Amino acid sequence: MIEASAVFSSSLDLNEVLDHVMTEGQRALDAEASSVFQIDEATKELYFVLALGEKGEAAKKIRVPWGEGVVGWVAKYGKSVLVPDVRKDPRFYQKVDEKSKFITRSILAVPLIVKGKVIGVAEVLNKRSGTFSERDLEMFQGLARQAAIAIENATLYKEQAELALGAVTSLATAIDAKDPYTIGHSKRVTEYSRLIGYELQLGEGLRRNLEWSAILHDVGKIGIPDSILQKPGDLTPEEWDAIRKHPLKGADIMAPIRLLRDVIPGMRHHHERYDGTGYPDGLADGDIPRLARIICVADSFDAMMSDRPYRAAMKEPDALRRLRELSGTQFDGQVVEAFVRVYKRERIRGG
Amino acid sequence: MIEASAVFSSSLDLNEVLDHVMTEGQRALDAEASSVFQIDEATKELYFVLALGEKGEAAKKIRVPWGEGVVGWVAKYGKSVLVPDVRKDPRFYQKVDEKSKFITRSILAVPLIVKGKVIGVAEVLNKRSGTFSERDLEMFQGLARQAAIAIENATLYKEQAELALGAVTSLATAIDAKDPYTIGHSKRVTEYSRLIGYELQLGEGLRRNLEWSAILHDVGKIGIPDSILQKPGDLTPEEWDAIRKHPLKGADIMAPIRLLRDVIPGMRHHHERYDGTGYPDGLADGDIPRLARIICVADSFDAMMSDRPYRAAMKEPDALRRLRELSGTQFDGQVVEAFVRVYKRERIRGG
Numbered sequence: 120m121i122e123a124s125a126v127f128s129s130s131l132d133l134n135e136v137l138d139h140v141m142t143e144g145q146r147a148l149d150a151e152a153s154s155v156f157q158i159d160e161a162t163k164e165l166y167f168v169l170a171l172g173e174k175g176e177a178a179k180k181i182r183v184p185w186g187e188g189v190v191g192w193v194a195k196y197g198k199s200v201l202v203p204d205v206r207k208d209p210r211f212y213q214k215v216d217e218k219s220k221f222i223t224r225s226i227l228a229v230p231l232i233v234k235g236k237v238i239g240v241a242e243v244l245n246k247r248s249g250t251f252s253e254r255d256l257e258m259f260q261g262l263a264r265q266a267a268i269a270i271e272n273a274t275l276y277k278e279q280a281e282l283a284l285g286a287v288t289s290l291a292t293a294i295d296a297k298d299p300y301t302i303g304h305s306k307r308v309t310e311y312s313r314l315i316g317y318e319l320q321l322g323e324g325l326r327r328n329l330e331w332s333a334i335l336h337d338v339g340k341i342g343i344p345d346s347i348l349q350k351p352g353d354l355t356p357e358e359w360d361a362i363r364k365h366p367l368k369g370a371d372i373m374a375p376i377r378l379l380r381d382v383i384p385g386m387r388h389h390h391e392r393y394d395g396t397g398y399p400d401g402l403a404d405g406d407i408p409r410l411a412r413i414i415c416v417a418d419s420f421d422a423m424m425s426d427r428p429y430r431a432a433m434k435e436p437d438a439l440r441r442l443r444e445l446s447g448t449q450f451d452g453q454v455v456e457a458f459v460r461v462y463k464r465e466r467i468r469g470g
Numbered sequence: 471m472i473e474a475s476a477v478f479s480s481s482l483d484l485n486e487v488l489d490h491v492m493t494e495g496q497r498a499l500d501a502e503a504s505s506v507f508q509i510d511e512a513t514k515e516l517y518f519v520l521a522l523g524e525k526g527e528a529a530k531k532i533r534v535p536w537g538e539g540v541v542g543w544v545a546k547y548g549k550s551v552l553v554p555d556v557r558k559d560p561r562f563y564q565k566v567d568e569k570s571k572f573i574t575r576s577i578l579a580v581p582l583i584v585k586g587k588v589i590g591v592a593e594v595l596n597k598r599s600g601t602f603s604e605r606d607l608e609m610f611q612g613l614a615r616q617a618a619i620a621i622e623n624a625t626l627y628k629e630q631a632e633l634a635l636g637a638v639t640s641l642a643t644a645i646d647a648k649d650p651y652t653i654g655h656s657k658r659v660t661e662y663s664r665l666i667g668y669e670l671q672l673g674e675g676l677r678r679n680l681e682w683s684a685i686l687h688d689v690g691k692i693g694i695p696d697s698i699l700q701k702p703g704d705l706t707p708e709e710w711d712a713i714r715k716h717p718l719k720g721a722d723i724m725a726p727i728r729l730l731r732d733v734i735p736g737m738r739h740h741h742e743r744y745d746g747t748g749y750p751d752g753l754a755d756g757d758i759p760r761l762a763r764i765i766c767v768a769d770s771f772d773a774m775m776s777d778r779p780y781r782a783a784m785k786e787p788d789a790l791r792r793l794r795e796l797s798g799t800q801f802d803g804q805v806v807e808a809f810v811r812v813y814k815r816e817r818i819r820g821g
Contacts, residue, residue, distance in 0.1 A: 136619055139612070261490075265616075268487055276627050282729040283634035290641045293692045293723045341644045345696040372644045378633040 136269040137169045141241070144262045145171060148255050150243035152221065154178065155231070155266055156190055157239040165190055165240060168270070172244070174221035181215050188212025190240040193228045197237045199260065202226040203250045227251040229260050231267035241266050284331070291334050294341050298348050300428065301337070304421055309333040311417035311462070315454060318461040319413075329410045332385025336414050339369030339386075351428050363398050366390055385410030389418055394448045404451070412451040416442065416458050419449070439463075487620040488520045495594055495613045496522060499606050502596035503572065505529065506582070506617055507541055509590055516541055516591060519621070523595070525572035532566050539563025541591040544579045548588045550611065553577040554601045578602040580611050582618035592617050635682070642685050645692050649699050651779065652688070655772055660684040662768035662813070666805060669812040670764075680761045683736025687765050690720030690737075702779050714749050717741055736761030740769055745799045755802070763802040767793065767809050770800070790814075 137155055145153045152172025156165040163185035170178045186195045192210050193200050205211040205223050216223050221244075228242035241263045246255070291305040312333035316326040340348060343365060347358045354362065370387040373379050388402060388411035395403030407415075423438040433441065439459055446452035488506055496504045503523025507516040514536035521529045537546045543561050544551050556562040556574050567574050572595075579593035592614045597606070642656040663684035667677040691699060694716060698709045705713065721738040724730050739753060739762035746754030758766075774789040784792065790810055797803035 136616065139616060143612075261494075265487070265490060272623055272627070276623070276630060278729055279627060279630040279634060282727060283630060283637060285727045286634060286724070286730070287637045287641065289723050289726060290638065290689065290692070293689070297692065338641065338644070341641070341648065341692070372640050373637070376633060376636045376640060378629055379637070 133269055133273040134169065137266055138171070140262050140265045140269070141169055141171055144241075144259055145243055147258060148227070148243050148251065149247045150227075151245035151247060153241070153243045154190075155239060155241050155270075156183070156194070157231075157270060158185070158194055158237070165194055168239070172221070174219040177219040178215060178221065181218050183212060183215065188215070189226050189228050190242055193230050193240045193242075194237055197230045197232065199229040199256055200226065201251050201253070201256055202228075225251060227255060227259055229256070229263045231263055231270065233267050233271040238267060238270060284334070287331075288334050291338055294338055297340075297345065300426060304425070305334055305337055307421045308336060308414065308417045311420060311458065312413050314461045314465060315413045315417065315458050318457040319454070325410070328381045329385065329413060331379065331382040332389075332410050333414050333417065335369060335373060335379075335382065336386050336389045336418065337365060337369065338372060339365035339367065341372070342368040363390070367399050382410075384408040385414055387411070389414040391415070392449045393446075393451050397449075407451070412454050416450050416454045419445075420458065420462075484620055484624040485520065488617055489522070491613050491616045491620070492520055492522055492592070495592075495610055498609060499578070499594050499602065500598045501578075501594035502598060504594045505541075505592070506621075507534070507545070507591045507593075508582075508621060509536070509545055509588070516545055519590070523572070525570040529566060529570040529572065532569050534563060534566065539566070540577050540579050541593055544581050544591045544593075545588055548581045548583065550580040550607055551577070552602050552604075552607055553579075576602055578606060578610055580607070580614040582614055582621065584618050584622040589618065589621060635685070638682075638689075639685050642689055645689055648691075648696065651777060655776070656685055656688055658772045659687060659765065659768045662771060662809065663764050665812045665816060666764045666768065666809050669808040670805070676761070679732045680736065680764060682730065682733040683740075683761050684765050684768065686720060686724060686733065687737050687740045687769065688716060688720065689723060690716035690718065692723070693719040714741070718750050733761075735759040736765055738762070740765040742766070743800045744797075744802050748800075758802075763805050767801050767805045770796075771809065771813075 141153045141155060144150075152170070152175065154167055154171070154175075155169040157168050158164075159166055159182075162182075165183040165185065167179045167181070170176070183191050185191055189200055189202055189205075189208065189210050189212065191212065200210075202208045202211070203225050205226060211223070211226075215221070224245045226242055226244055227246075228240055230237045231239040231241055241259070243251070243259060288306065288309075292303070295301045295304045295306075309330060312329050313326070316329045321329065343361055347354065347361050350358065366387050366389060370383045373383055373386065385408060387399065388408050391397035391400065391402045391407045391411060393404055393407070393412070395401050420438055420442060423433045423441060424435065426432045439462070442450060442455045442459065446455045492504045492506060495501075503521070503526065505518055505522070505526075506520040508519050509515075510517055510533075513533075516534040516536065518530045518532070521527070534542050536542055540551055540553055540556075540559065540561050540563065542563065551561075553559045553562070554576050556577060562574070562577075566572070575596045577593055577595055578597075579591055581588045582590035582592055592610070594602070594610060639657065639660075643654070646652045646655045660681060663680050664677070667680045672680065694712055698705065698712050701709065717738050717740060721734045724734055724737065736759060738750065739759050742748035742751065742753045742758045742762060744755055744758070744763070746752050771789055771793060774784045774792060775786065777783045790813070793801060793806045793810065797806045
């Protein structure tokens with residue numbers, strides 16, 4: 120099960136800001152290397168967010184336990200530390216040097232503090248000329264303040280993005296739950312769509328739009344009366360018409376949201392068929408927006424795999440075979456092949 | 471009509487970052503003043519985001535037309551400019567000096583560029599010793615890059631926050647619209663709640679939670695069958711029970727969203743009564759969360775002012791009088807007084 124927030128990565132330029140700030144610090148303080156650590160709240164370990172200098176890449180995989188080493192000490196006590204000679208400081212944590220093959224001589228480390236809380240540590244290593252001074256410390260604290268703000272901003276952005284997707288997911292889930300046959304449907308369609316997006320190597324922006332489009336694809340059902348949505352027997356032609364309006368209704372509901380403008384085509388067209396006989400607009404093959412072609416396969420597969428009032432759920436191999444049979448008529452064959460490939464690989468069990 | 475996004479201001483520390491970056495630039499370049507401008511896309515004017523130095527506050531109110539003056543030129547052509555003596559440069563825009571009483575002698579101005587697009591201009595004014603050099607220009611361009619990222623990040627954050635609230639507003643509006651008697655209800659309740667929040671001088675964080683709580687207060691109705699929600703005649707006791715579950719259902723729907731934890735109490739308790747006879751928990755006076763007490767007044771006022779199957783809408787003065795009559799029994803008197811005061815002042819017409 121892939122978490123909803125996994126691909127919804129922050130697009131705030133955290134690395135660029137940190138890189139700029141620390142490069143400046145390293146240059147101004149005439150240091151050989153510099154790093155920024157963040158604290159993993161779950162394990163209470165420090166991990167590298169940035170490591171500049173010769174062995175930076177090697178260092179990045181290492182984690183420092185909370186309270187251990189100079190940076191662990193700084194994280195624990197929230198105080199800056201100036202270590203002119205690491206051989207004389209018992210707090211020095213050898214393991215990073217051992218693993219990275221870097222030789223640390225001197226350290227200047229300052230806590231990154233946001234709203235009174237230590238969120239990480241910034242350090243510069245090995246002053247080339249002389250030793251780190253109190254003035255160096257003051258200067259570096261100013262830069263650390265910038266780094267802390269950059270990290271905090273990226274965190275706030277990520278939280279906000281998670282809030283947006285989380286809140287609509289909750290509402291879409293509640294709308295699905297009105298019909299006992301579609302409980303959890305939109306979430307599963309979103310998972311399938313996400314897998315297809317990865318398999319087709321869509322860019323991050325497209326994958327993000329796909330995720331939104333998939334979670335919202337059926338919200339137009341809010342506008343369909345329960346009496347039709349939950350009708351156990353055959354539907355009249357008028358009732359079918361009402362059902363067929365849900366992609367348009369969904370698109371209308373989200374139309375006012377500027378940031379969702381590229382999300383709406385995937386919602387509106389997820390019931391088009393590759394041969395042009397679908398709805399609402401009877402679009403065919405390449406004219407159907409790509410995200411809609413993906414959601415169509417994901418949506419149909421989940422429907423096949425679910426019980427309906429008039430039939431039982433299909434077995435997995437039968438549903439996969441059916442997708443392939445309908446390649447080129449109902450579905451885009453390339454999307455079906457991507458889905459079958461990734462589905463088998465990931466062995467998703469649904470739900 | 472107050473726009474939904476008006477109080478949902480960015481909490482990214484844009485000003486702090488810009489202040490830090492420009493103070494550093496002004497110091498390093500030995501300049502008397504510095505400013506950052508952003509471009510108003512609608513009017514194509516440049517407005518001050520930051521103005522440091524003696525006349526900074528006076529300058530801030532001024533807007534510079536696109537293409538005019540040195541900064542207008544930089545915005546238009548996306549190129550840096552070094553003006554050693556403004557008297558000799560025909561591009562110089564006198565009006566800012568005239569209005570701010572600052573005397574500009576020399577200017578170094580660079581465009582703020584994000585993803586190839588000019589989003590603003592940063593400038594330093596009046597080098598104290600000598601004239602701005604090509605090296606100064608290079609150094610300042612590095613700082614301008616940081617300022618550009620900070621502005622871009624704040625913009626992205628604001629967009630994301632608007633997306634979150636906008637998407638749930640659209641869905642809440644669609645849920646309201648299932649019952650012809652509640653079309654637009656949640657939006658109006660959110661407006662009334664926002665006004666009360668201002669009048670009671672709640673802090674920004676509380677006002678934000680109030681806004682979310684108000685727009686979501688009735689989403690639990692998604693779990694009530696149409697047959698009950700739209701029933702024209704009297705409800706049975708069982709049907710009333712189902713209706714009374716909507717605050718709990720709404721709270722349950724949003725419970726998984728970590729960032730909404732302080733929003734949920736306002737949803738759950740908006741049908742509590744001040745005398746303890748409300749639902750779902752029979753809380754009384756101070757035990758009812760403050761946001762819920764506010765939403766309760768806003769919700770009831772909108773209900774009074776709307777037609778119902780069994781009665782016509784009340785007139786405005788009658789509804790306001792009724793709120794006051796129920797102060798202390800159904801409502802928190804302080805909230806009612808705040809609402810009546812601000813409502814009369816703002817002369818809201820509803821809808």
